Amino acid sequence: MLTENLVAAFAPHEEIARPLLPYACDTDDGSHDIAHILRVFSNAMRIAAKEGGDLKLLAAAVLLHDCVAVEKNSPLRAQASRLAADKARTVLEGLGWPADEIGAVAHAIEAHSFSANIRPETLEAKILQDADRLDAIGMVGAARCFYVGGRMASGLYDPFDPKAERRPLDDKAYSLDHFPVKLFKLADGFQTGEGRRIARERHDRLQQFYDLFLDEI
Template identity: 55%
Template sequence: METLRRTLRNIAERDMAQDSAHDLAHLDRVWTTSQRIAETEGGDLRVLIAAAYLHDLVNLPKDAPDRAQASRLAAQAAAPHLRALGFSAPEIENTRHAIEAHSFSAGIEPETVEARILCDADRMDAIGAIGIARAFSVSGQLDRPIYDPDDPFAAERDPDDSAFSLDHWPVKLLRLAEGMQTATGRALARDRVAVMHRFLTDLAGEIGTEPPQHWNTASC
């Protein structure tokens, strides 16, 4: 398995357009989390490792107009590599489905245990401590302020994550736990969302306001 991991990782390093939120470290974390979930949920580890390392093979910017097509394009790009590595036709189909269905924006329902695990593992990387770091990193690349200085937690306005980094939390990130596909994923997500709420409490204290109780939307 380690030889296969190194080969897949080398393919991603060569072919994937990397950014600070979608890099080799992200792929390593997704694979680690996938293994953790698979310990209790089952699944084909060959399919999972291939999907984990090739799921962002086509990585489009968050604000790209065709962003929703990225996972389908990544699945297409992965297939020739899988054939060259000796994956069977069913393994390739299973891996492609997992890659296609992992994306939040693609809106594809995961139909296999491997697809559900990859979906959870990828979304897990958007919450918790690493999720906080990634969210602010991406927003910095998009030149967005951390928060609205007049209403940091959108108490008197609709959240706008195209304008402020912190607004992405109630719009999407704090809701990811609700959509976890596996029982193991839901349990892990609860712990990671708790980390984010502790951060919000600390942030509110530092900027001299009350923490956003109306953002407690991530129960599983």
């Protein structure tokens, strides 16, 4: 439900957020809910404060980057960002945005996804990609990993070989396997200087979580 408190959370871009929030997320996936949008917005604004960029375009791209919900185990997963970009175009056209701004927002959305493997060509696209990936590492990234694993009916870990030393990694079967399969690789692919700096901090936290988890089991 759209509330003034929610709109205010996107300050100083409330006038961009107000018409776009109804489209921001339409899912019961707690790893891609409005809290995720808010975290990505915070990350994006933090990076932009150091790197620059068009904040109007960036705010719109953040708000609409997950406007089409596709489950992690869906065969359409690799197309999720393209589908979201297409929907964003339609939404922004309906609001009367100029064609060049719509194209810039759509490109940032399409290029943000790890699965899409599209090179971000603009500063706003680079910032959105970094801001979204920051939410996949660190403590929040660990929490989201296990949340999604539960949603997909995965086990926490293989009790007989949790580090996959004698078997192939399988992050569909075990959530802990997703750390070496994907999460530990994310910090190497950041696009901006500030994004890379924050990513190094969060990667270290993610590694610490993994090590402490293994110690406890």
